[in-house]
Amino acid sequence: MIFQIRDNERMIFEVISKAAAALGSPTYVVGGYVRDRLLARPSKDLDIVCVGSGIELAQRVGDSLHPRSRVTVYKRFGTAALKYRDLEIEFVGARKESYRSDSRKPTVESGTLADDQNRRDFTINALAISLNEHDYGTIIDPFNGLEDLEAKRIITPLEPGKTFSDDPLRMMRGVRFAAQLGFEIDPKTLRSIRDNSERLKIISWERIATELNKILLSPVPSVGLRLMFDTGLLNYVLPELAALHGVETRNGRKHKDNFYHTIKVVDNLAERSDKLWLRWAALLHDIGKAKTKRWEDVAGWTFHAHDAVGANMVPRIFRRLRLPNEQLKYVQKLVALHQRPISLTQEEITDSAVRRILFDAGEDIDDLMTLCQSDITSRNPVKVKTFRENYDFLRQRMAEIEAQDHLRNWQPPITGEYIMETFGIPPSRQVGLIKDAVREAILDGEIPNEFEAAKTRMLAAAEAMGLEPVGG
Structure with missing residues (x-):
């Protein structure tokens, strides 16, 4: 099969091809760029693999471009990168890898294109396009990745137990691709993620958080979050969220499953906003419910002060996942305040109460209201209609009082x-x-x-x- 090269790709591909020929290094486009182009998805990261020195190839390509492109060299990793228009292009020599059981850092040796494809995480990421004169544009697909793209299937090129044991981050990547692309993970591959989930412990929290953020930014985040729960990955990454799972019944009265409620709230919010940290607030908004669940003979199941308890849990979660401190206060504030608007809709709304929520939320009041509206997950259409009408009325009162008192980002006139x-x-x-x-x-x-x-x-x-x- 021949890859259809677009006009805006042609020039850079030809420059790379000529530079590779001059060096005598067979060269290929490999991985995500190929996958995304075949799926008609945008991609700005171009990975170039050559049988030879990726650094030498990058430098020759940089010299050939007009204007000349500056090449950044990473000698420790044997890679180099340059920018061309809106593309980030990385060059690396083909390699093969071997791993120890206690580390995800491989022993790396020079290799062939086949060796490089063998080390890829999934078949859809092992596709390559030749940039060599004799078969220019040919798609090289040793693991039937094209069929898996068509079937919307995520499967490892080699035995999944070895793939995930070698580099456990691939388990998170598999879940992320399922969420981003709307693909299903092959049953054998999924079982292997479940069997190897504890191997994730050797991966740095920064790398794990990067994948989790991408899952949260996917079109339907619950796909990835549910897969993380079903495979046991969530027990390691966010045990506080996994602890929300389950329904308990007493005297014929039960509470909702707060795990499935939470991931539904995240989906609802994803339909309204693409803000990553607002999605984090949705993910953590009920995180305190496992600790605050109580049975009361009259009221039944209660979760008193789960908002305050959850807000106090946020810093520990952020520290563990190495999430940025500058976003901590924002997420913590929204978790702490998420019950306030709904309580206002259940009683007569006083001007004083509206002033206080405007003051406490400040510039984040619109995000807070978006979170609260996303928190409506009832299947009862009458309840949903009532909640929405109440929130609309509250927004109207907020707008009126804000116009009157200017309380958003307000500081008292006396310092x-x-x-x-x-x-x-x-x-x-x-x-x-x-x-x-x-x-x-x-x-x-x-x-x-x-x-x-x-x-x-x-x-x-x-x-x-x-x-x-x-x-x-």
């Missing part, structure tokens, strides 16, 4: 510095108490969000503490 200057006092608990008094008065609607009114309340709060303005 700590102004308080200290007015009363001639150093940083102290008294400063905080006065600030709190002003803020609470504004949020309760007792005074308008204006400097003069805030100053009057400041003076009254200070007087109650026995403080007087300097020179007063």
